[in-house]
Amino acid sequence: MLDIRDATRIFGRKAAVDHVSFRIDGPAFVGIIGRSGAGKSTLLRMMNGLTPATSGRILVEGRDVASLTGAAARQWQSQCAMIFQQFNLVPRMDVVSNVLHGILNRRGTLQTVLNLWPRADIVRALEILDRLGIAEQAPKRAEALSGGQQQRVAIARALMQDPRIILADEPIASLDPMNAQIVMDTLRRINVEDGRMVIANLHTLDTARRYCDRVIGMRDGRVVFDGLPSQLTTGVARDIYGADADFNESATSTAIPTDTSADVEYAARMLA
Ligand SMILES: Nc1ncnc2c1ncn2[C@@H]1O[C@H](COP(=O)(O)OP(=O)(O)O)[C@@H](O)[C@H]1O
Ligand SMILES: [Mg+2]
Numbered sequence: 001m002l003d004i005r006d007a008t009r010i011f012g013r014k015a016a017v018d019h020v021s022f023r024i025d026g027p028a029f030v031g032i033i034g035r036s037g038a039g040k041s042t043l044l045r046m047m048n049g050l051t052p053a054t055s056g057r058i059l060v061e062g063r064d065v066a067s068l069t070g071a072a073a074r075q076w077q078s079q080c081a082m083i084f085q086q087f088n089l090v091p092r093m094d095v096v097s098n099v100l101h102g103i104l105n106r107r108g109t110l111q112t113v114l115n116l117w118p119r120a121d122i123v124r125a126l127e128i129l130d131r132l133g134i135a136e137q138a139p140k141r142a143e144a145l146s147g148g149q150q151q152r153v154a155i156a157r158a159l160m161q162d163p164r165i166i167l168a169d170e171p172i173a174s175l176d177p178m179n180a181q182i183v184m185d186t187l188r189r190i191n192v193e194d195g196r197m198v199i200a201n202l203h204t205l206d207t208a209r210r211y212c213d214r215v216i217g218m219r220d221g222r223v224v225f226d227g228l229p230s231q232l233t234t235g236v237a238r239d240i241y242g243a244d245a246d247f248n249e250s251a252t253s254t255a256i257p258t259d260t261s262a263d264v265e266y267a268a269r270m271l272a
Contacts, residue, residue, distance in 0.1 A: 001164075002023060002060060004047075004058055007021070009042050009052075017046060017221050019222065020056075020218075021223070024197060027195040029200075029212050030197070031201075031212035032199065032218060033202055033203070033217050034217055038219055039221040047165075047199070052066055078163065079164045083151070083171050089142040091143035093141065093142060094140060095153050096122065096126060098142050099128060100117050103121065103161060132155060133152070137149055137153070147176075147179055148178070148179025151179070155183070155190070166187065166199070167199050167200075168198065171200060172207065184207060187200065188211055208229060208232070209229040209232060214228065215229050217232075217236065225239060
């Protein structure tokens with residue numbers, strides 16, 4: 001259903017994403033790995049239409065994302081929910097309202113300003129929180145929660161949109177190992193139980209091997225690996241991370257910068 005054909009994105013004189021092609025047919029769990037600057041975030045943002053391709057095409061059921069306008073563009077964006085490293089919750093707002101923000105663009109301004117949500121929506125938000133094991137956090141301010149809980153709230157907000165695809169940009173990069181596992185298990189469950197496609201930018205090989213059906217390795221904007229986790233050999237890892245890289249777990253999990261520009265843009269869109 002997602003067909004990326006020769007997609008390129010140029011910033012200035014640099015190709016952040018350089019002639020990338022692949023297709024994803026079923027509701028797979030796909031990991032995208034690569035060094036910082038490899039083009040992972042740009043590629044993710046091209047998929048949901050936040051960053052238009054300079055050339056090439058991103059086809060969804062045969063329709064080019066770039067050709068979607070108005071209601072069709074909005075519908076596509078609500079079908080691909082995004083999750084970020086820094087959660088992007090409204091810190092001082094309660095958890096259930098943060099989850100309801102997943103469907104903000106379907107509500108009128110007055111309703112939103114007055115925080116008037118239909119009862120059915122509130123019930124659904126609470127059910128999603130319950131499913132993710134954090135129902136008891138519903139009345140608390142988001143900022144009072146641990147990082148792992150906040151990321152689960154962000155996943156709940158994504159599920160509120162009832163998306164077909166979840167695009168997760170370094171979803172566990174700010175979490176300790178235990179919370180990272182909870183969040184990855186949650187994404188996997190959503191993938192398996194709901195049949196939603198999950199595409200996650202991940203910075204460790206280990207996580208990619210453990211959770212993904214398929215792994216795409218990027219280097220300098222290009223796809224240098226596309227295969228099964230079991231095919232991620234040492235040689236392949238060297239292609240992805242560079243010959244000089246010490247690509248064991250500790251090396252590939254360090255120095256991942258926060259994707260602030262994407263975070264701010266997404267937050268602005270959510271609140272618009
Ligand atoms: N909005 C932008 N303006 C200019 N350059 C950008 C922009 N976004 C990303 N880049 C550049 O594109 C390349 C890929 O960035 P990015 O997609 O964020 O990589 P990754 O997510 O793998 O770290 C980097 O060289 C980055 O500096
Ligand atoms: Mg990134």
